Amino acid sequence: MALREQIDRITKLAEADATGDVVAHRELLEEVHKLQLSIETPFDTTARFRFQPLQNIVVLVALENGILPYVAKRNGETVTSSEIAKATSVDQLLPERLMRMNTWIGYADEVGENTYAANDTTKLVCTPGMTAGERHHTELFYPIGANITSLMRTQGFHQFAEDGLKDPFEHAFGCTLWDFFAINEEHKTGFDLYMAARRPASQKAWFEVYPAAQKLAEMPALKEGGVVLVDVGGGHGHEVAGFKKAFPDIVGKMVLQDLPATLESAKLPKGIETMVHDFFQPQPVKGARIYYLRQVMHDWMDSKCNTILQYLVAAMDKNSRLLIDDYVMPVTGAEFRPIHMDIAMMLYCRAIERTRTQWAALLESVGLEIVEVFTPENGFESVIEAKLAA
Ligand SMILES: C[S@@+](CC[C@H](N)C(=O)[O-])C[C@H]1O[C@@H](n2cnc3c(N)ncnc32)[C@H](O)[C@@H]1O
Structure with a gap:
């Protein structure tokens, strides 16, 4: 695409983005990325890329030394390097050098010589x-x-x-x-x-992306003592807690499962049971309506997922649904987040972000079938609904 056409397309997308159109926002980011690539010479692109790790290091140094947190605390007021130095007990030259880069990458604003102000990114990164x-x-x-x-x-x-x-x-x-x-x-x-x-507050919760209330209402009533939701490998339980808050009157128990070290520090609202459970062992909760796994499957290669899933299949009944909250990697035109997360998973834990075909093959290998895949408009993680195969 010629440069002029790219710019026209960006202008149109920016207008739609300003109205709150989340799809336009997504496309705009990708188009701006492509525009930068078309403008850069190969030397520009490779130099930008080679030096990119320094940005991560500078952010850590500025966070650990209280430099960015001090700018954030001043909440948008202008802050000089000498004020930062006094407040954080560092040499004045250090904030000057670090803030040059932090402002260049958008982690704060440069508003004058050695003078800065927090922006929304400064506030976010300091949480x-x-x-x-x-x-x-x-x-x-x-x-x-x-x-x-x-x-x-x-x-x-x-x-x-x-x-x-x-x-x-x-x-x-x-x-x-x-x-x-x-x-x-x-x-x-x-x-x-x-x-x-890590998910933005504006992001739809999984139980909105997946129409949980409607789906549960369509299922037969739970028996006395039945379990409506098991959050498997649920970390601190933020997702099950969000579900409980959204549906305070829903019938059935809610269970958070994870390893002991994770559950020890989980702080949950009343009414959610915690259960130490290693998902490589048989699933103790039988016949729950929903077994929910958020960013668990993407941590493991197929052979390991197969074991986790087999134990879940053995616990499911015909009314149970397995919900996998993970990326569904598009086959073309993949965007920033799933591309990066896929490589992170490969390097961290020999795992993968899967395409729809890869998900279907994995689920079929243990006797499950996909009912539907629900993908939010902003292209973040999808909720894959699966049930025991007919
Ligand atoms: C990427 S985190 C996702 C946590 C949570 N579901 C979320 O989305 O925030 C993976 C979780 O799996 C848990 N985990 C790892 N191995 C496990 C195992 N063998 N059994 C149960 N949980 C495990 C970790 O403790 C961690 O909480």
Whole structure:
């Protein structure tokens, strides 16, 4: 597409975006990305890319030293480097150098010489969940990158490492991601915070993307003591808690399952039962209406998902629904989030974000069939509804 046409298309999309059109917003981001690529020379593109890791490092240094948090605390008032230096006890030159980059990447605004102001991104990144997210990915991606060549030269690159082969995380850290969480309490606490916070408040909840109220109303009434929802590998339980809040009068028990270390720090509203459960063991809750798995399947390769699913299938009855809340990777034109998450899953835990065909094959392999796939307009994670195959 000629540059002029690209700009015209961007102008139209920007007008629609300004009216709150979420689809236009998505397309606009992709078009702006393509526009930048068409303007850049190959030298521009490769230089931008090679130096990009510095941005993540600078953000961590500015967060840990209280520089971005101080700018955020001033809530949009202008802040000078000397004020930041005084408030955070750092040399004045440090905020000047770090804020040059932080403002360039949009993490705050530069409003004059050595003078800054918080914007909405500054405020967001300084919330505990998002700060934890910055740390989580930067601290894990960089050792993986630093060791990836030696991994390839010693054992080759295997997307789904098995039979004693290491995945890139294991090669860099000496243990799997899950073992790392088990021994690194500070990181695990941050990860749980990040998991609970990473979806924007404007994002539809899974039980809106999936018409949960209507679907449950269509099912036969639950028996006394029956379970309406099991959140399997549900982390701190933010999704089951959101469901409970949205449907306070719904009939049936709600259960949050996860490993002990995760459940210990979960704070749940009354009426939600917590249950330590390893999903590689038989599912103890039988005949629940909904077994919900959010960003669990994408952590595991097919052979492991197969085991998790077989235990769920053994617990399901004909009225049970399995809901998988994960990306459905488009076959063409994939966008920023699923592309990046797919590679993160490959490097962290030999796993994958699946296409619809891959999901269908996985589910069919354990005797499940897809009823419908519900995808939100903003293209985030879909809710895949599956039931026991007829
Ligand atoms: C990516 S997190 C997703 C958490 C939550 N569903 C969410 O979307 O925020 C994966 C979750 O799986 C849990 N998990 C990992 N291995 C598990 C196992 N063997 N049994 C049960 N839960 C497990 C982790 O503790 C973590 O809470």
